[in-house]
Amino acid sequence: MKILVVDDFSTMRRIVKNLLRDLGFTNTQEADDGSTAWPMLESGNFDFVVTDWNMPNMTGIELLQKIRSSDRLKDTPVLMVTAEAKRDQIVAAAQAGVNGYVVKPFTAAALKEKIEKIFERVDASK
Amino acid sequence: MQVNNQDNSNSKNSSIKVESVMSPDSDKLKSIIDAGDLEQAAQVIRELQISRDQTIFQEVGRLTRALHNAIRNFHIDLDSDGKEKDKNDLSSMVDASDRLGYVVDLTEKAANKTMDLVDECIPMTDQAREELSILQSDWSRLGDRDMSADEFRGLYKRVDQFFKSQDLNYSALQSNLTNILLAQDYQDLTGQVIQGVTSLVRDVENSLIDLVKMASHVDSITGYQVDIETDVEVIDEDAHLRGHGPQIKKDESVVASQDDVDDLLSSLGF
Numbered sequence: 001m002k003i004l005v006v007d008d009f010s011t012m013r014r015i016v017k018n019l020l021r022d023l024g025f026t027n028t029q030e031a032d033d034g035s036t037a038w039p040m041l042e043s044g045n046f047d048f049v050v051t052d053w054n055m056p057n058m059t060g061i062e063l064l065q066k067i068r069s070s071d072r073l074k075d076t077p078v079l080m081v082t083a084e085a086k087r088d089q090i091v092a093a094a095q096a097g098v099n100g101y102v103v104k105p106f107t108a109a110a111l112k113e114k115i116e117k118i119f120e121r122v123d124a125s126k
Numbered sequence: 127m128q129v130n131n132q133d134n135s136n137s138k139n140s141s142i143k144v145e146s147v148m149s150p151d152s153d154k155l156k157s158i159i160d161a162g163d164l165e166q167a168a169q170v171i172r173e174l175q176i177s178r179d180q181t182i183f184q185e186v187g188r189l190t191r192a193l194h195n196a197i198r199n200f201h202i203d204l205d206s207d208g209k210e211k212d213k214n215d216l217s218s219m220v221d222a223s224d225r226l227g228y229v230v231d232l233t234e235k236a237a238n239k240t241m242d243l244v245d246e247c248i249p250m251t252d253q254a255r256e257e258l259s260i261l262q263s264d265w266s267r268l269g270d271r272d273m274s275a276d277e278f279r280g281l282y283k284r285v286d287q288f289f290k291s292q293d294l295n296y297s298a299l300q301s302n303l304t305n306i307l308l309a310q311d312y313q314d315l316t317g318q319v320i321q322g323v324t325s326l327v328r329d330v331e332n333s334l335i336d337l338v339k340m341a342s343h344v345d346s347i348t349g350y351q352v353d354i355e356t357d358v359e360v361i362d363e364d365a366h367l368r369g370h371g372p373q374i375k376k377d378e379s380v381v382a383s384q385d386d387v388d389d390l391l392s393s394l395g396f
Contacts (some may be wrong), residue, residue, distance in 0.1 A: 011237035018241070054369025061367055085373045085381045087390060088366035094394045101387050104372070110384050 002044065002117050003024050003028045006037045006051040006060065007081075012104075016050055016081060023115065034058025038066060041073055048118075053082035053089070061089075061096060068097045081106065151177070189340050222323045229316040236312040242311070243302040251297050257288055 003025055009012045013030045020028055023097055029044070031037035033055035048072070049067065053060040067073045068122070073119055079100040080093050101115040155170045264281050267273050273281070373380045381387050 009234075011234055011241070014238070014241055018245075024268055054371055059367075082369075083372040084369055085387075086366065086370065086379050087381060088379065089370075090381065090387055090390050091394065092366050094391060094396065101391060103381065103387055104385055106384065 001025055001027060001048065002046050003048045003050060004031060004037060004044075004046045005029070005050065006031045006034065006055070006063065008052065008055040011075050013050065019066075019111050020050075020106070023112055034060060034063035034066070037063055041067065041076070042070075042113055045119055046076065048115075049076055050113060051078060053080060053084040053093075058070075061093060061118045064093065065098045066100055079114055079118060081111070185343075189343070190338055193337070222326050225319045225323055227320050231315055232312045236309045239309045240306050243306050247299055247302050250299060254292060254295055257291075261285060261288060 003020060005013050005016045005020070006027055007016065007030075010030075013032075014034070017028050017030070020026075029046075031040055034051070035058040037051070038058065040046070049063075056123045058066075060082060064078050064080070066101040067076055067125055069077060072081075075088065077099040079102065080095075080098050081104065083104040084090075085103050093101055099118045102110055102114050138346065151170060151174050151220065155167060155174070158167045158170060202213075261281075261284060264273070264284075268278065376382060
């Protein structure tokens with residue numbers, strides 16, 4: 001399971017990576033915004049993307065839209081972990097095809113629950 | 127940090143002055159026109175024009191001074207040729223962004239320091255738990271009298287070693303916990319910096335309000351009318367696609383918790 005963690009704050013990337021490691025996901029890579037993440041996604045075979053929303057250059061929602069419109073990557077599960085908490089935004093993320101939405105500040109349990117739920121669904125659809 | 131009140135009262139005086147000069151003149155003009163003396167009327171119009179121009183010149187001069195004060199209140203010091211002074215004399219604005227940069231640095235360092243210490247602690251507790259569970263199972267075998275004398279001597283040694291290693295382990299854990307506690311001192315330091323920057327922003331806002339008031343006064347004496355209140359609010363259709371950062375003010379457009387997010391998503395069929 002290869003996971004890409006996208007956040008412009010290195011401390012948040014580190015927190016997410018540590019939590020993922022505790023959940024048994026050790027193969028993680030980092031990108032500091034959507035525009036850095038995109039070439040990594042295109043060239044590497046990532047199974048899962050955890051992304052923030054508010055980032056410079058390319059935001060998380062733009063990255064999500066780009067992933068969903070790509071033939072090769074469109075089925076990659078995307079979990080949004082973000083401080084964006086407006087209802088409009090959550091609806092927009094859902095419409096763009098997000099697989100899960102965690103608002104910051106979040107707990108390890110919330111992150112675990114969402115990730116497990118996403119993989120249950122991915123496995124069920126296989 | 128405000129444009130001084132004297133300027134404001136001056137501006138009121140000048141508009142009163144221009145009216146007091148103009149209104150008797152206009153009465154005079156009316157009676158002259160009624161009397162049919164066109165040459166005299168043209169003369170009065172010229173005088174009116176001159177007094178209006180003079181008032182505008184005075185007003186522009188006053189506003190220039192006030193503007194200069196407002197700019198100085200921004201702490202952006204300008205040389206006489208209008209260039210910014212050299213880097214040794216940075217404005218408060220530059221200073222403010224430097225200070226906010228310092229806040230970002232400090233919080234990042236504190237977060238990393240805390241995470242480093244936690245990363246050190248986790249293997250210690252993992253290892254202790256592992257050793258503990260092995261000792262525990264041996265200990266219960268001893269309780270069940272399911273152990274040879276040799277094995278018991280081995281267990282005795284291991285328990286002894288475990289006590290010693292745990293003593294070291296706990297002092298290391300304790301020192302890491304203390305250091306994690308100390309790493310939280312950033313809150314005090316950054317709090318003070320942020321308060322300073324907040325008060326600067328408030329002062330700048332006041333100066334800007336004064337500038338807007340001055341600009342509307344220029345408009346009123348030159349007869350150019352702009353209704354500030356009718357500024358059309360630009361409707362931004364992509365607003366919900368842009369990031370806003372953390373929501374400080376919670377209202378009904380903002381979810382209160384992860385449970386709200388889950389409810390909203392499940393209402394959308396998630």
